[in-house]
Amino acid sequence: MNILEIYLKNCYGIKSLSHTFTFAPSYNRRAYAIYAPNGLMKSSFAKTFERLSNGEQPQEPRFQKTPSCNVALDGQNITKQSIFVLKADIDTKAETPAVTNLLVKPEEKNRYDALVLDLDKQKQKAIKALQKISGVKKADIETQLLRDFGTSTFIEGVRKGLENKPQENISIFTYSVLFNPKSLGVIQSPSFQEKATEFNHRYEELFQSEKTIYKKGIFNPGRAGAAFNSLQKERFFEAGHRVHLEGDAQPLNQEQLDERLQELHSRIDGDESLKKIRDELAKTAETRDLTELLESLDAHQFEYLAEMTKPQSLDEFRRELWSYYLSEKTETSAYLEESDRISAEVAEIESQAATLVPEWHIAVNRFNQRFVNMPFTLRIANEAEASLGKAPARLLFIFSDDVVGLIEVGKEEVMRTLSQGERRALHLLSFIFEVESRKKSGQPTIFIADDPADSFDYKNKHAIVQYLEDLTKVDHFRQIILTHNFDLFRTLTRFSHRDHCLAAIRCADDGIALKKMEGVENIFIKMWKGKIMKSADILIATIPFTRNLIEYTRGDTNDEYRELTSLLHWKSDSMNITVTKYLTIYNEFFATNHTPPQEEKFVFELIMERAETICGLAEHNELQLENKIVLSIATRILAEQCMTDRLRILKADPNYWCESTPPFGKLLNEIKTMNDTATDLELMECIGVTVSSNIHLNSFMYEPLLDLSVGHLADLFSRTKINIQIGNNV
Numbered sequence: 001m002n003i004l005e006i007y008l009k010n011c012y013g014i015k016s017l018s019h020t021f022t023f024a025p026s027y028n029r030r031a032y033a034i035y036a037p038n039g040l041m042k043s044s045f046a047k048t049f050e051r052l053s054n055g056e057q058p059q060e061p062r063f064q065k066t067p068s069c070n071v072a073l074d075g076q077n078i079t080k081q082s083i084f085v086l087k088a089d090i091d092t093k094a095e096t097p098a099v100t101n102l103l104v105k106p107e108e109k110n111r112y113d114a115l116v117l118d119l120d121k122q123k124q125k126a127i128k129a130l131q132k133i134s135g136v137k138k139a140d141i142e143t144q145l146l147r148d149f150g151t152s153t154f155i156e157g158v159r160k161g162l163e164n165k166p167q168e169n170i171s172i173f174t175y176s177v178l179f180n181p182k183s184l185g186v187i188q189s190p191s192f193q194e195k196a197t198e199f200n201h202r203y204e205e206l207f208q209s210e211k212t213i214y215k216k217g218i219f220n221p222g223r224a225g226a227a228f229n230s231l232q233k234e235r236f237f238e239a240g241h242r243v244h245l246e247g248d249a250q251p252l253n254q255e256q257l258d259e260r261l262q263e264l265h266s267r268i269d270g271d272e273s274l275k276k277i278r279d280e281l282a283k284t285a286e287t288r289d290l291t292e293l294l295e296s297l298d299a300h301q302f303e304y305l306a307e308m309t310k311p312q313s314l315d316e317f318r319r320e321l322w323s324y325y326l327s328e329k330t331e332t333s334a335y336l337e338e339s340d341r342i343s344a345e346v347a348e349i350e351s352q353a354a355t356l357v358p359e360w361h362i363a364v365n366r367f368n369q370r371f372v373n374m375p376f377t378l379r380i381a382n383e384a385e386a387s388l389g390k391a392p393a394r395l396l397f398i399f400s401d402d403v404v405g406l407i408e409v410g411k412e413e414v415m416r417t418l419s420q421g422e423r424r425a426l427h428l429l430s431f432i433f434e435v436e437s438r439k440k441s442g443q444p445t446i447f448i449a450d451d452p453a454d455s456f457d458y459k460n461k462h463a464i465v466q467y468l469e470d471l472t473k474v475d476h477f478r479q480i481i482l483t484h485n486f487d488l489f490r491t492l493t494r495f496s497h498r499d500h501c502l503a504a505i506r507c508a509d510d511g512i513a514l515k516k517m518e519g520v521e522n523i524f525i526k527m528w529k530g531k532i533m534k535s536a537d538i539l540i541a542t543i544p545f546t547r548n549l550i551e552y553t554r555g556d557t558n559d560e561y562r563e564l565t566s567l568l569h570w571k572s573d574s575m576n577i578t579v580t581k582y583l584t585i586y587n588e589f590f591a592t593n594h595t596p597p598q599e600e601k602f603v604f605e606l607i608m609e610r611a612e613t614i615c616g617l618a619e620h621n622e623l624q625l626e627n628k629i630v631l632s633i634a635t636r637i638l639a640e641q642c643m644t645d646r647l648r649i650l651k652a653d654p655n656y657w658c659e660s661t662p663p664f665g666k667l668l669n670e671i672k673t674m675n676d677t678a679t680d681l682e683l684m685e686c687i688g689v690t691v692s693s694n695i696h697l698n699s700f701m702y703e704p705l706l707d708l709s710v711g712h713l714a715d716l717f718s719r720t721k722i723n724i725q726i727g728n729n730v
Helices: 042-053 106-134 138-149 154-163 181-187 190-208 221-233 254-269 272-281 285-296 299-308 314-328 330-354 357-370 383-387 411-417 420-441 458-471 486-492 523-531 536-554 559-568 579-590 603-615 625-651 664-673 681-690 702-707 710-729
Strands: 003-011 014-022 031-035 068-073 083-086 376-380 395-401 405-409 445-450 477-483 501-506 512-516
Touching (some): 014 042, 031 486, 042 445, 106 154, 106 314, 138 154, 138 314, 154 330, 299 314, 357 376, 420 458, 420 477, 458 477, 536 559, 536 625, 559 603
Parallel strands (some): 031 477, 445 477
Antiparallel strands (some): 395 405, 501 512
């Protein structure tokens, strides 16, 4: 496993990429580190290899172009078994209700979770159907079904319910109406249990009475009571109003209405037990729903209800209703069929997983040892069974709290509460297992890692780097590690040979090239210090570095510091400082003896000449940071010159200079305050946020410079020149 040749065209946004990775048996030549700015090729590269690891070809879904992918390992087409991809993104299935805590190999875990997810979708359809027919809240369906059938799982409850066939036609009964606490209070009361049939008979008479005001199914005693009580509460009658009942010649006041109702209800209210039932049925919205149900029953149905709501029959009635609902809805039988369909495959995966318990023990222990400051530690939940091979391992999270002590939480709940970094740590557990498994089996593998340390704090970034370094000690492992984080990239160089530290750059034809990264550790020492007199661009790029060191050692009141500031900003003496003067300051500070050029030149003039030359290049080398610094310095100076010239006009002061240091922000704010329309404020603001920070090159500013293209900086420089010309003509 020494030569990996890749040629990609139209693969997930990569227009073209051709490169040969040359590995070697030596420790520091088994891994490549690639710095790739976000959006360039990193995830596309990983996604391409992920497809290959699944035995599939990459695609180009965004632009619908025909992809081409040739990847050869030691002259042969690469096999899917020899690839493993550690993705940057976390599998979204881990956030679905169907996530499982089963510890299996990643590819089997994906299949297992997919099966469980499909079953969960069928389950949710069944629950939704049961909710509609039973009226029970969707969130309560499963709990209620398990309680009524005495089962431990929803599928067992469904199976048990479908085995029973109700003897009666009970479609008219609604579970939520009968078994809500208010309705149950009425049904289970001694009065109802004792006199239900008599109450029903007399209640029916209310609708048949000569002077009735009720219409069955429309306006019953419960609704009447609620309506008339509302009128009384709102002082309807006190205002002198009356109600005119259908069939009456005259409207009634409150006293006359009460007399009518008493006369109507006398057959019920004469018996205290019956009156109590009527009052309870009229109390709440829930009991009024029960009233309407009772009204809709014929004599046989009412007798059935009275019998089935007796204490000794109530639990059976609940099950009868569920059995009817389950048999009526095709979604429940579909759920049962899906469960039966996948059960064999699920059992097979679990059986295979039981043989991998020792490897999972190693992975879990290694995770706990390597990752620190996590809110949890991991443990295998069914330790005894799993160790004996009787069951697959299942993951458990142990959280510690000073007050409540240790608590154990299942994976489903954990995934809802973890931060992104903590989720990624969990994501790496499967990677650790896969590594240990391939290490044990001797499977030659190229690992493609897509930003493995993204979203982690520094302690855990170190843990990941340490683990990746351990992989380089395995003879049959090779790695390609991609990252957009320059700090991580620089850390990877401790176990990757300098020839294996690459940067991804965009070519003129929009293709991608991988070039050796120079000066990763210290660009000033490694690349610039010996070339200051060989390259005008490097000479200019050292100005901010030298100025920063003088500021740190001698303070910002130092004369040399002030002179170098005038080379980076538009000051009254900016055009008068020569290259010889700068070299004098440089030689004195660094104890060097560089000879000034024979042809004297002003530094400002040199900066502008070099910026023009760089802008005119047909193709840019994105790794030559000195070119980007030259353009950044030149652009900011011109922008400050532009704003200074404009303010001289606005202030009617030809001698105006901004005294602030740095002046850029002050100049821009003054221009804004004066509402000047001649200055391109959008351009100036863009320069402010894009250019200024790039001038001060250090370990923290390295990454922004790499991410910025020379073309973008050249465009800013050219637009600023044009703005100066326009401003001079205003």
